[in-house]
Amino acid sequence: MSNATTGPDNLTGVTPDTGLKIGQSDESGPMLAADGTPLKKSLNRALRKQKIRALALIAPLLIFILATFIYPIGEMLFRSVENQIVGEVLPRTVRVLADWESENDPVPGDAVFSALTKDMMVAVEEKNHTRLGSRLNYEVSGVSSLFRKSGRSVDDFGEVYTDQFIALDPAWEDPLTFVSIFADEAWVEADAAYDGEGRRPRFLLRDGVGEVLPQTASMYRDFARVVQTEDEDSPTEEDVWNSVYLALYEDLSVQPDIPAGLPQAEMLATARGAVADFETADLRAAFVDVDEGWEETRVWQTIQQYSAPYTTGYFLNSVDLQKTPDGVDWRPENEQIYVTLFIRTMIMSTIITVSCILLGYPVAWLLANLPASKANLLMILVLLPFWTSLLVRTSAWKALLQNQGVINDLAVWIGIVADDNRLALINNATGTVIAMTHILLPFMILPLYSVMKTIPPSYLRAAKSLGATNVTAFRRVYFPQSVPGIGAGSILVFILSIGYYITPEIVGGTKGVFISNRIAYHISTSLNWGLAAALGSILLAVVLLLYWCYDRIVGIDNVKLGG
Amino acid sequence: MPVANDASAFVEFDRVQKSYDGEQLVVKDLNLSMPKGEFLTMLGPSGSGKTTCLMMLAGFETATHGDIRLDGKPINDIPPHKRGIGMVFQNYALFPHMTVAENLAFPLQVRKMDRNTQEEKVKRALGRVQMNDFAGRRPAQLSGGQQQRIALARALVFEPELVLMDEPLGALDKQLRETLQFEITNLAHELGITVVYVTHDQTEALTMSDRVAVFENGRIQQLAAPDELYEEPQNSFVAQFIGENNTLEGVVAEITDTTCVVKLDSGEVIDAVPVNVNKVGDRTKVSIRPERVEVDTKKLGPNAHTLKAEVLEFVYMGDIFRTRLRVAGNTDFVIKTRNSPDQTKLTPGTTIDIGWLPRDCRALDA
Numbered sequence: 001m002s003n004a005t006t007g008p009d010n011l012t013g014v015t016p017d018t019g020l021k022i023g024q025s026d027e028s029g030p031m032l033a034a035d036g037t038p039l040k041k042s043l044n045r046a047l048r049k050q051k052i053r054a055l056a057l058i059a060p061l062l063i064f065i066l067a068t069f070i071y072p073i074g075e076m077l078f079r080s081v082e083n084q085i086v087g088e089v090l091p092r093t094v095r096v097l098a099d100w101e102s103e104n105d106p107v108p109g110d111a112v113f114s115a116l117t118k119d120m121m122v123a124v125e126e127k128n129h130t131r132l133g134s135r136l137n138y139e140v141s142g143v144s145s146l147f148r149k150s151g152r153s154v155d156d157f158g159e160v161y162t163d164q165f166i167a168l169d170p171a172w173e174d175p176l177t178f179v180s181i182f183a184d185e186a187w188v189e190a191d192a193a194y195d196g197e198g199r200r201p202r203f204l205l206r207d208g209v210g211e212v213l214p215q216t217a218s219m220y221r222d223f224a225r226v227v228q229t230e231d232e233d234s235p236t237e238e239d240v241w242n243s244v245y246l247a248l249y250e251d252l253s254v255q256p257d258i259p260a261g262l263p264q265a266e267m268l269a270t271a272r273g274a275v276a277d278f279e280t281a282d283l284r285a286a287f288v289d290v291d292e293g294w295e296e297t298r299v300w301q302t303i304q305q306y307s308a309p310y311t312t313g314y315f316l317n318s319v320d321l322q323k324t325p326d327g328v329d330w331r332p333e334n335e336q337i338y339v340t341l342f343i344r345t346m347i348m349s350t351i352i353t354v355s356c357i358l359l360g361y362p363v364a365w366l367l368a369n370l371p372a373s374k375a376n377l378l379m380i381l382v383l384l385p386f387w388t389s390l391l392v393r394t395s396a397w398k399a400l401l402q403n404q405g406v407i408n409d410l411a412v413w414i415g416i417v418a419d420d421n422r423l424a425l426i427n428n429a430t431g432t433v434i435a436m437t438h439i440l441l442p443f444m445i446l447p448l449y450s451v452m453k454t455i456p457p458s459y460l461r462a463a464k465s466l467g468a469t470n471v472t473a474f475r476r477v478y479f480p481q482s483v484p485g486i487g488a489g490s491i492l493v494f495i496l497s498i499g500y501y502i503t504p505e506i507v508g509g510t511k512g513v514f515i516s517n518r519i520a521y522h523i524s525t526s527l528n529w530g531l532a533a534a535l536g537s538i539l540l541a542v543v544l545l546l547y548w549c550y551d552r553i554v555g556i557d558n559v560k561l562g563g
Numbered sequence: 564m565p566v567a568n569d570a571s572a573f574v575e576f577d578r579v580q581k582s583y584d585g586e587q588l589v590v591k592d593l594n595l596s597m598p599k600g601e602f603l604t605m606l607g608p609s610g611s612g613k614t615t616c617l618m619m620l621a622g623f624e625t626a627t628h629g630d631i632r633l634d635g636k637p638i639n640d641i642p643p644h645k646r647g648i649g650m651v652f653q654n655y656a657l658f659p660h661m662t663v664a665e666n667l668a669f670p671l672q673v674r675k676m677d678r679n680t681q682e683e684k685v686k687r688a689l690g691r692v693q694m695n696d697f698a699g700r701r702p703a704q705l706s707g708g709q710q711q712r713i714a715l716a717r718a719l720v721f722e723p724e725l726v727l728m729d730e731p732l733g734a735l736d737k738q739l740r741e742t743l744q745f746e747i748t749n750l751a752h753e754l755g756i757t758v759v760y761v762t763h764d765q766t767e768a769l770t771m772s773d774r775v776a777v778f779e780n781g782r783i784q785q786l787a788a789p790d791e792l793y794e795e796p797q798n799s800f801v802a803q804f805i806g807e808n809n810t811l812e813g814v815v816a817e818i819t820d821t822t823c824v825v826k827l828d829s830g831e832v833i834d835a836v837p838v839n840v841n842k843v844g845d846r847t848k849v850s851i852r853p854e855r856v857e858v859d860t861k862k863l864g865p866n867a868h869t870l871k872a873e874v875l876e877f878v879y880m881g882d883i884f885r886t887r888l889r890v891a892g893n894t895d896f897v898i899k900t901r902n903s904p905d906q907t908k909l910t911p912g913t914t915i916d917i918g919w920l921p922r923d924c925r926a927l928d929a
Contacts, residue, residue, distance in 0.1 A: 461623055462656035464643040466670035467721065473644075476669070480660045 077540075080533035083311035086303065089132045090119040092218075094307040097300070102325055106297045113283040113294075114246065118219055120154040121243040125226040138528055139302045139313065139322075146293040153290050158246035160281040165245050168274050169267055178244070179236050180263040182209055182220045191234055200228055203235060212256050213268075215247040249275055301325055314534035338518070338535065342542070345515045348429060348436075349497040355437040356444035356493045357486060364448035364485070369457070382445050390439065394506045397435040401425035401507065427509025435507045436497055443496060444489035451485030487554050495543055515539060572596040572632070573757055574620065574725060579629035581615050589615050591781040593629070597759070597774075599724070602751050604760045606768040607778030608804070616778075617727050617761050622646050633725065644673075649718035649726040649756075653733055655710045657702035663689070663713050664698040670721040688720040691750060708739045715747065719754065726751070728760045732767065744771050765805050769793065777801050794852075798839060799927040802850040809856070809896045811849045815840050815926065823926055825849055829892035833868050834921040839928050846929035853885075855923040856898040858909070860916050869918035872896065874909045884908065890917065 031039035087094050092115035100108045123129040133147030165172040179188060184204035191201050203224035210217040223244055224235040231238065252275045258268050287294040305323050306313060313323060320336040321328050330336065363382065367375050385393060400406045403422050411417040425431055455478065463473035501516040508517070515535060522532035574597040581590040590612040597603050605613035618624040619631060622643030630637045638646055657666050667685040676684070689695045692712040702710055711731060718726050728747075732740045748771045751758045762768055768775045769789040776786045777800075785797045796802035799810070813827035815837075823837040825847055833849065840847045860869050875894060876887040883899050886909050890896035898917065900906055909915065 456654065456656070458652045458654060458656040459658060461621075461643070462650065462652055462658075463669070464623075465621055465646075465648060465650035465727075466673065466717065467644050467647070468669070468673045469642075469644050472673055476673075477658055481658075 076529075076533050077537050078533070079530050080314050080537050081310045081312070082530065083306055083313065084309045085128075085132055085135050086306045087309055089123045089128045090116065090303070090307075092116075093119050093303070097304050097307065100300070100304065102297050102301050102304075107284070107295050108300055110282075110284060112300075113287055114250065116287070117154060117157045117246060117283050118215075118222075118243045120150060121157075121241055122222045122226060124151045124154055125230055134527070136299075136302055136306065138317070138531065139306065140298055142293055143299060143302070146291045146299065149291050150287060150294070153286075155242065157283055157286045158242040158249075158281055160279055161249045162242045162245040164274075164278050165248070165271065168271060171264075171267060172245075172271075173239075175236055175238055175240055177264060177267070178220060178240050181213075181268070182206055182217060183224075183235070188236075191236060194234075200232070200234070203228060208259070209262065212258060212262065213248065213251040216244060216251045219244045219247040246281075249278060314530040315538070317531055318534040318538055338515070341513075341515045341518055342538070344429075345498055345539075346542070348433060348512075348514070349494050351433055352436050352440060352497045353444075353490050353494045355433065356441050357490065359437065360441055360444035360448055360489065361482075361486070364445050364452055367445070367449045368452035368455075379449075382442055385439065385442055390502060391506075393439060394435055394503045397431070397438070397507055398426060401431055401434065426507050427512070429508070429512040431507040431509070432504045432512035432514075435503050436500060439503060440493045440496055443492045447488035447492065448482065448485040451488070452482055455481050483554070487550070491547070491550065494546070498539065498543060571598050573599040573601075573634055574759065575630075575632040576616070576620075577630040577632065579616075579619065579626045579631060581612070581619060581624065582627045588627075589781055590619075590626075593781075593783065595776060595783065595786065597757060599757055600755050602748065602758045602760065602771060602773045604762060604768040604772035604775045605778055606762060606765060606775050606804075609763060611778040612781040613761050613763075613776075613778040614729060617729055617759060620759060621648055621650055621727055647721075647723050647725075649721070649723035651711075651714050651718045651726070651728040651731045653730045655702070655714040655731075657710055657714055657717070659702055661701075662698065663694070663700050663702070663705070666702070666713060667717050667720050670717065674721060684720055688716040691719065692716045692746070707735050708743065711735065711743060712746075715750070719750070719756070723756070725757045725759070728758065730762050731760075733762075733764075740767070747771065769805070777804060779804070795838075796850065796925065796927070799848045799850065799929070802848075802925070802927055807853050807897060807899070809851045809853060809890075809893070809898075811851070811891055811893055811896075812929065813847060813849060815843050815845045815847055818843055822921065825926055827891045831870060831891050833870075833924065834866075835924040835926040836922055838925045840926045847926045848929055850925045850927055851919055851923060853897045853899040856917050856919050858898065858900060858915060858917055860918040863918050863920060867918045867920055868924070869916050871914055872917045873914050874911050877909050877911055879908075888915075888917070 033039050033042040035042070093112060096112050096115045097108060100112065120129060123132065129147045129151045130144070133144040136147075137144035171177050182205060183191075184206050187201060187204040191203075194200055203221065205217055205221050220240075223238075223241050227233050227235045227238045248271075252268070252272045255272060258265050258272065262268065284294070293299055305311075316322055316328060317331075318338050319342075320331050320339045322331050363378075367378055367382070370378065398405075402408070403424070403426075405426070407425060408417065408422045411423065412419050417423055425434065459477050459481070460473050463477040464470070468476065498514070499516050500514060501520055504512055504514045505517050505520075508514070516539070519532045519535045519539075522528045522535070574595070576593045576595040579590060579593040580588055582588050593612075593616060605616060607613045615624060619626050622638070622641065626639060631639055633646065633648075657663075658669065661669065664685055667688055668681050671681040671684055685698070686695065689698060692715055694709065694712050694716065697705060697709065697713070702713065705713065714731065718728075731747075732743055735743065744767055747758075747760075760768075760771065769792070772789060774786060774788055775792050777784045777792065779800050785792060785801045787795075787797075792801065793805055796805060802808045803810070811825075811827050811833070813825040813833075815823055816826045816832065817824040818837055818840065821836070823835055823840060824832060825835050826832050827849075835847075835849050857863050857867075860867065863869075870890055872888040872890045874886060875889055878885040878887075882902055884902060884906070886898050886900070887894075888896045888898060
């Protein structure tokens, strides 16, 4: 192959590339067209119209594919690393928890529980805490109920501060007090003018209040947003959450300077003077009281580990690994399933592909060498399976292969198999291999046939006339030329079977299911889409890797579907 | 014609018949005997059975009846790979996945020759066809003529005594074909091999062969050396098929062993050599080669025939002039005259005298 393209000058006679050599004349400058423009340029101009037309022809398909195939797949694959939910639902907690070191302190400090109280309050009102619970439940079981239970009581946490503020000055109970401190005056006017038509004016925080009372401002803004969006009400009328009072207590405890320009500056100053003597609430005890899970280091470690917006967790999970405080480690033995499934998928797909080659090759040979009328009849038989539904064929195999099925009955009747020792042909790997070989066989036969059709019978005759026996002639002359067909068929069958889902689901039992069945389970039943996406990405990567290996070993230009 | 069962015969067909469908015979009673070293061409229109004969000899088709013998031994039951016959195919059949050298080494490898012998023989075979520089190429990287040379070298590399060629030059252009015709005959004579060559190109058959077997309708119509075939065709099919031929139809009026008188349908009476007419009253086709017709009748001897002819068409072909005439009612009577200095161009519409010697005028079957 290598010296094939090197020396066209060695040719003596007229060869196919003589015309080419005339084109590559030795002139120093570029070739010019008749009107003096460089030949390349005028060629490009001539071809541009063709190119545009070609592009216009494929544009509808391209757009369709992009919108319905490439984009959704990209979106799905992105889910395998996406993990924004923790940071979005628990922003304050995640920030405070960043400094926590589990070696020094098995459970984080009060600051974390205070942040958790505020985050949970918002999450509960926006109904996000259960979503977060199920997400974290993939990593540590039990977290889901932890979040659900805590969600039910979190609105009472910190009530002790509310009561003390109101005791100090009953005006603290009035929502308008908070509105006057935190709301932008323009918004107050707009909100007052709102008559129920159109969109409610969006809450705006007063300039500067965030510097004085950072936590309260942020908490109050969340409160106002939730009231507006979830309750469709005005913050001017709703009772302020306990967690806002909690934030106010914390802000005032650091004794900030209160600018005189701030509304209710006097009330705030009074409260600032009083907070030092306030009775404090033990928020940690409140959470632990609801569920002891909050005292488990594991739970907090998980929240900390998954606080980043992107995670490798799903991928680790899909190869039976997990994150532990000591780094990446194997999952417990009884939870390891994916590596086994991947290996099983690969091995069984290989077996199916090889069976298809063995069964399909002679049929394709016959097809290619029969006279056209008989070949057409045989071709119809090969294509017959395509005319019936996949589900019907698979179900038929179920009827044939089962313990009391046709094949077992026949085997017992002939006497090969004892009646009390019938063959287990279904709900295991054997069933999957048998049914899938049958279903994928046409995908092997068709490319093989179309390649064999192009091999003239004179090659075999020539080999025999040169002294080769039938076997040698086949092995050295016919078979190498049919390899591109085997390659194309194998790639087709292997890739199809690696992602096959329905047949293993129906006839595979537990021992004969593929990784795709697990992906389907996570998509539709467990709703762990991130894991499904990670498994799918790995599958895609494996297929691409195999494709690359194939290209390296056999060469992709050696794949022919005919012609 | 050599007789079957000749002791010196190298290749022999003995009453061979072949039918594909059990209803029609493609080859009807074929008898043929070839001595060693002969270059024999099977010539005939497509469907005449010539390729079937070749395939039976190669072993790819079995004879329905009769014996095929090679060097005295019947080979009907010997599979093709044991016959040791070299073969060149119409489409070359060079293995596309092997290089030129690998293609040539293939017959040596299956004969389990050692590597050195293989290399040496491949080199020698490539040298014979002047293709030594192309050993590393794939067939697809060669032109048609080069591929044909390689196919030839491959058929010769294992030194077979018999080589079969099935229209090997059919796909090449005229010039290349002529060069290769010459090369193939030279090579065959040099190596002393016996060649059976199938073609439907009569020029090829005439220029290359020692003998030509003209096939028609499953039978050999005539088996003879090229000059004999051209000048003494045994029947009207051969006369028509080989070269250009003028036919005048008529009835035998008188007949002796060496001459006969034919009364043409148009009324003229001419002398001819009786070839396969038997008795007075037989219908006959009288055959005269275009180049044996003389326009200048004075050049011919006294016993020559002269007829009036009307010039219908004149074609200038460079080295020769081809003139179509109306002679004795036949409007397709063609004469060829050399483009010599004294030759005049005939004008369509004029009437001239033409003539020929009676020995060039053969009375054949009707």
